[in-house]
Amino acid sequence: MESESLEPAVEYLKNIDEDDQVAIIHHWDMDGTSSSVIISKILEKLRGCPADxxxxxxxxxxxxxxxxxxxxxxxxxxxxxxxxxxxxxxEDLNENYGDVLVVDHHNFDRVPDVPFVNPREADADAYVPCSKICLDIASNFGLEDDLRWIAGLGVIQDFGVSSCKDLFEDLEEDYEAYLPETLEQQELAKNCEYGRYSSVLNIKPYRDSAHFAKLAYQALMSSNDLKELEAQEAYRKIYEVYLEMQDEFNIAVEDYDEDREIDRQKMVIFFELESDFHITSSIATNMSAKTPEWIHLVVQRGEEINVSARCQSGRVDLGELMQEALPEESLEDGAEAGGHRKAAGASMQPEYYEEFKDNFKHLI
Known part of the structure; x- marks a missing residue:
């Protein structure tokens, strides 16, 4: 991003001192974790300690x-x-709690009256993962070279490689043996050692996401280099559960062709799964990569319904569709939806799912 667009974050960070009590709240995925580590390492340099x-x-x-x-x-x-x-x-947080800074890359309802950094403010169609934005902020403090490897981990899991080509070309200088020959999204995510580290630390699928988010944060904060990751006890604890999760993922992939519901006219697929892991987004991403023009919705039932949607071609805006498909009465019961054009999610009480499903198909 242009340095002028980053100025609200740069100035905000410069004004944090050692007496401040600092909290970072981030999204429950690898992009969010990478972003939190990059910002916390900036704080560590500026005030001698990371976020509290x-x-x-x-x-x-x-x-x-x-x-x-x-x-x-x-x-x-x-x-x-x-x-x-x-x-x-x-704005409520800013007024009633501490001073707020936002660094994000999702669609937003309006620009809040707080320090705000989001490339969509200048270009509604921009897609730059938050970890790359945080790396651009870090460049203002001389930390870009030290933290580039952390940003790359987040960018891969957020399917942002195509918008961050320079990042991976720079990473090749230090990590050529960890990267594929072709620096493309699918190759980086599936066919190299670097992508494996990114998958392990992507805490989104794990049962106790808050616990594993802290472990991932600890592993990255304790490492000065990608090559140090596997020496971290926190990383090894995550890796053990990652192997268990992969077994469930592979079972779901095997069941996908047999159990999916296909609407060929609308080019949309619905698939319901049962798992103790939060693997709806992983399954949807995996399947949509194979058929990019199709819309894949993966549904997990529990106390509430959780839906992950993917369409790699971007032929529809899934973020808007998921919101519009929610039954109006479900919103009063806490239903939510949102995301990006190519990737989005929704949650609702079970009694609203069939109406949501019908609405979604009608809206395509």
């Missing part, structure tokens, strides 16, 4: 719970990374 609290929201929802707000009560600085809270909520 780094966490994902207590619930997988695009708002903060009472538990989150309780954690923020003694904080003087609050950084929201890769997590698209509504402008009203951001």
């Amino acid at each position: 609290e780094v966490t994902i929201p207590a619930k997988r929802a695009y708002h903060l719970s009472d538990e989150d707000r309780q954690m923020l009560e003694d904080k003087t600085k609050i950084l929201i990374l890769d997590f698209n809270l509504a402008a009203d909520e951001l």
Whole structure:
């Protein structure tokens, strides 16, 4: 991003001192984790210590719970990374808790009256993962070379390689043996050692995401280099569960062809799975990469319905579709939806799912 667009974040970080109580709240995926580590390492350089609290929201929802707000009560600085809270909520946090900074790349309802960095403010169609934006911020503090490897991990899992080609070309200088011959999204995600590290640390599928988010953060904060990761006890703890999760993922992939529901006219596929892991997004991403023009919706039933949607070609705007498909009455019961053009999600009470499904197909 242009340095002028990054200025709100640069100035905000410069004004944090050692007496501030700093909280980072980030999205429950690898892009969010990478972003939190990059910003915390900037703070470590500027004030001698990292953020005081780094966490994902207590619930997988695009708002903060009472538990989150309780954690923020003694904080003087609050950084929201890769997590698209509504402008009203951001301004409320800024007024009633600590000073807020937002670094994000999702669609937003309006620009909040707080320090705000988002490439979509200048270009609604821009797609730059938050970890790359945070790396651009780090370049203002002389840390770009030290933190580039962390940003790359987030960019891969957020399917942002095509918008960050220079990042991976630079990474080749130090990590050629860890990267594929072709620096393309699919190759980086699936066919190289670097992508494997990114997959292991992507805490989104794990049962206790908050616990594993902290482990991933610890592993990255303790490493000065990609080659140090596997020496970290926190990384090894994540890797053990990653292997277990991969077994469930492989079973779901095997069941996909047999159990999916296909609407050939609309070019949309619905697939329901049962798992103790949050693997809907992983399955949807995997399948959509094979058939980029098709829309894949992967559904997981529990106390509530969770849906992950993917369409790699971007022929529809999934973020808007998922929001529009939610039944109006479901919103009063806490239903939520959102995301990007090519990747989005939704959650709702089970009684609203069939209507959501019908609405979605009607809207395509």
